[in-house]
Amino acid sequence: MDKTLSSEAAALQPSQISSLANYRLDEAYDEMFSGENVLRSHYDPLLQHFAELPPDEVQRRKQSADLSFLNQGITFTVYGREEGTEKIFPYDLLPRIITSAEWARVERGLTQRITALNLFLKDIYNEGRILKDNVVPRELVYACPQYRRQMMGLQVPRNVYVAICGTDLIRMQSGEFVVLEDNLRVPSGVSYMLTNRRVMKRIFPQLFRHYNVRPIEHYTQVLLSTLRSLAPEGRPEPNIVLLSPGVFNSAYFEHAYLARQMGIELVEGRDLVVHDNICYMRTTSGLRRVDVIYRRVDDDFIDPLSFRPDSILGVAGIFNAYRAGNVTLANAFGTGVADDKALYAFVPAIIKYYLGEDPILNNVETYLCTIDKQREHVLANLDKLVVKAVGESGGYGMLIGPHATPKERALFAEKIKANPRNYIAQPTISFSRAPCLIGDELEPRHVDLRPYVLYGDKVTIVPGGLTRVALTRGSLVVNSSQGGGSKDTWVLS
Template identity: 75%
Template sequence: MTSVGSLNPLDSPAFANYFLDDAYDEMFSSAGAVRPPYAPLIENFLTMSQDELRRRKHSADVSFLNQGITFTVYGRNEGTERIFPHDLLPRLITHAEWAHIEKGLTQRITALNLFLRDIYHEGRILADGLVPREIVFSCKHFRRQMRGFQVPRNVYIAVVGTDLIRLQNGEFVVLEDNLRVPSGVSYMLTSRVVMKRIFPQLFRRCHVRSIEHYSQSLLATLRSLAPEGRPEPTIVVLTPGVFNSAYFEHAYLARQMGIELVEGRDLVTHDNVVYMRTTNGLRRVDVIYRRIDDDFVDPLAFRSESTLGVPGLFNAYRAGNVTLSNALGNGVADDKALYAYVPQIIKYYLGEDPVLNNVETYLLTDRVQRQHVLANLDKLVVKAVGESGGYGMLIGPHSSAEQREDFARQIEADPRNFIAQPTLNFSRAPCMIDDHLEPRHVDLRPYILFGDRVTIVPGGLTRVALRKGSLVVNSSQGGGSKDTWVLNE
């Protein structure tokens, strides 16, 4: 034991503003002892001088800036490009914790994929009455155009980012499935590069599992979904363009995989075959990793005013000449109302109990549940089912009477559009706020790939609600990120 290790770190000046309460703290047990995996980390940080810490923090920031790791905030005119705030202290996940998460996510994705196949074909689960038809058919992301269409390898969900949180008892639960166009993986990859450069010794001491193979696995996953008879498929990333908030990520992934980044205007269809315009003429495209929402993919099949997509793309897809990934119509399975049924869905298709539990969810279409929610709006979180990114959300304990009235009105008018959940005191991790360490709420978004097999790179995006007391981790709402270190045994 070093001299620092024998002291309780909570007594050091860096932790002067730190506090522990009934929320799970990632670094300290409720008694205030450092959790064993964090021991090398805390020792390393406490032996560094303030200047040294500041220097490394600065070096990390500059590195993010130079790499152009930015996101776009909607609804503001000036300075819409911002650097993603990044916290220096990594979040650690033990080998055993990860094994559990991996098992649970694999199970969940497998079941959700079977569910999507079922509702776009026979609809057994609906006929058996486990999931109410209204929920599926009233979902605005249900795509009747997908009915009866055989997607390659029956894979609807190839790329997923699932949001997990950790409850007071330390248990990881699923908060949200993102089955359409999940983003954020580029932050996971780039922040790892920066951390490795800034803390090389610490990184080695902690035995962190590598995530370097993500882009290779993504490419392999996409390749495995290529149409029949295309042994050397041409794969592209389809982006809405530079004005999209995740453009950096689209460009980053294309570069990492060594494939073209295309926009809708680069693609043309002819006789149900998709081509990209190159200086060398038209080149056939076999797999499209599309980062455009369903609605905008093809103006002939979906929203006719969209100029982002490619006319005729959907027909080419249905003809089996090109693979779109993720498949269209996935939004029905990550609808926040359907979320409440996922445990039954897992049980129905796999005959297993869910490894990872759900958060308790109230469906507002049910009269009794609705009345309970309306009476307790100040204690609950209400979310609009179709929204993401932290928009369209009411956090009861942090809301004004006016906001609650507004939501109550909206709920009465359209109960299908909302769900409610208890306000969760999810886990916190220490973050560098100015020169001090303070606890902030964090979630975890691992990325799952599903092609000819399931691949989950050991890591993910740990998002931090940087504002004091805030429960919202979304980057558009003042959130930041931490590097996530999954440890070897």
């Protein structure tokens, strides 16, 4: 990192910077300050640069960034409102900075985790050793709605079940990165990581150059080679496509963006047909064989013959084509069993079991409502805990105990008693906060981090990820569907 950016005159002290007037520290880890007015050194050039910009210049750049997102059509769809409500994903101008040492640990930890989870999936869909050895309770796996018995005994290419994963990390009060959630099905958000960076480089070119930020632009290239490495044997020039549910899906922008960046065809279920266990796409020059599908459609909807019969988004017969080894889908089917929120509690044991190593990245303490003792603890402490439905994602179906009304808590208690397998609870964690531009001032907001892990012939993690921000003061919910925003993530070299 180069400090020449700050002007030759003596650098401003944090206490002299007016936009920090409302920057209050609390018990959460602060990404910028290690103590009252004590700056972490890697945030120094950023803060100095910001302090030197006149407020109207900051606003001008913010508007320029917003406009850039709008013009590129970088929007997502919010469900539960009028059909097709498109919104811009709110964007914060200040980058979140991660040092190279911090990143190195995250990278090792994620590599370890995805390796172990893939071994776990291979095991439970084949011999089931880990179940026989009673490391993971059998009923937890078999009762999981995401468990797909159709996958039993199937040999998947390179034994890679999860080729694309987006793991949610948070920072505890100690500053330690821990895993909050594994997303092993169809993780989204990577297009925001890429477009945030592009906008950031345009808005703050000098600042960007002075920090030595590691590039992430090669993500789509790595994704493409990951997909290529999973092609069925004997298909040297595989035809790779991205399968999207269509324009009404909340992440359609991302599907289109990734397909364009990789130069592959963006298809919908109705574009594909399966005949004699071979998958084709309908083109104007006839049927063209498809070898690898990067699918952004959930298991449930992908094949009406094998999964939900009422789905019209999928392709009839695709699962049999997959079983026959004529087409590869990434991710594989049934990976959701490993990111089930109840199974999450066993991931450290899973890592230990397959790799003989201690987990590098720890879990958040988790109570399983299926276990009587733990359930009693949960019910007794609902006002302190966060309760999550295991099958839900995106911030839906959860109770944040301390912020809920007694009535909401009572309602949730009933739900837990009715279906304990469906709920887990975690302590309310005040995860780390990073500076955000709120109006003309800097204020701390809670952030998480979702790095994207790719696993084909090897594990690759582009240095960075999506930093999501809970833009509402005090809020701990970072989901875009619930008023969250994002910021660029700079990993220093």
